[in-house]
Amino acid sequence: MSKGSQVHALADIDLVIEPGEFVCVAGPSGCGKTTLLQLLAGFITPTEGEITIDGKQITAPGAERGVVFQQSNLYPWLSVLGNVELGPRLRGVNKATRRADAHRYLEMVGLADFVERRPYELSGGMQQRCQIARVLANDPKIVLMDEPFGALDALTRERLQLELLNIWRDTHKTIFFITHSVEEAIFLGSRVIVMSARPGRIVFDEPVSFSQQVGERLGAELRSLPEFTALRDRVSSKIYESAAH
Incomplete structure (x- = not known):
């Protein structure tokens, strides 16, 4: 519940996330998805219950959690490289180590040739790649992503989905x-969760296997599979049903 507006955002959430899972959360607007992410990030605290990581209660932001926002939120006065190595620099990581790590993650997200550019010289998709690299450079156990591709065009979005899957496989991060987007949730997730209209409750929670097939099959091929479209329709129906109540 928000103390300022007294909005009952979430209710009866009981969620266990295993290390290395890629959990995608969908639901109608205002269902509390972002509130749940903010609780996990430690930006806000629950009025009831608790959130723990490895048995330790979350009461504030921490280095073991990194957040990728919908807008890139990069520092415009820093270069791409400077943005990515900022976190480690503030933590006191020596220059050689933090620079090597920054280059590694920029290579991973396809920005190796843009290290000296400023954020305003990058496209929206490239800015998001830089933001992802910046989060990864802090080496969090958990990456929290709040509609990071929502403002991108369809082609850029699909490209970044594939890059994110590759990063997930390479780093074994919990995401x-x-x-x-129901289709995005099913394509990316190893697990898909649907939340109901406010106050948000979990009304659907199932493992998904399509992300493990990327590479063996093309993305377009996966999305056209009968089992993919059947699950997409089932999840969509659950969202519409929960929004109507």
């Missing part, structure tokens, strides 16, 4: 990903 908690909020999206309004």
Whole structure:
């Protein structure tokens, strides 16, 4: 519940996320998806219950959690490289180590040739790649992503989805990903969760296997599979049903 506006955002949430899972969360607007992410990030605290990581209660932001926002939120006065190595620099990581790590993650997200550019010289998709690299450079256990591709065009979005899957496989990070796109949730997630209208409750929670097939099959091929479209329709129906109540 928000103390300022007294909005009952979430109710009866009981959620266990295993290390290495890619959890995608969908649901109608205003269902509490972002509130849940903010609780996991430690930006806000619950009025009831508790949130723990490895048995330790979350009461504030921490280095083991990194957040990728919908807008890139990069520092315009820093270069791409400077943005990515900022976190480690503030933590006192020596220059050689933090620079090597920054270059590694920029290579991973396809920005190796843009290290000296400023954020305003990048496209929206490239800015998001830089933001992802910046989060990864801090080496969090958990990456929290709040509709990171929502403002991008369809082609850029699909490209970044594939890059994110590759990063997930390479780094074995736990990812908690909020999206309004049912198709994106099913394509990316190893697990898909649907939340009801406010106060948000979990009304659907199932493992998904399509992300493990990317590479063996093309993205377009996966999205056209009968089992993919059947699950997409089932999840969509659950969202419409929960929004109507």
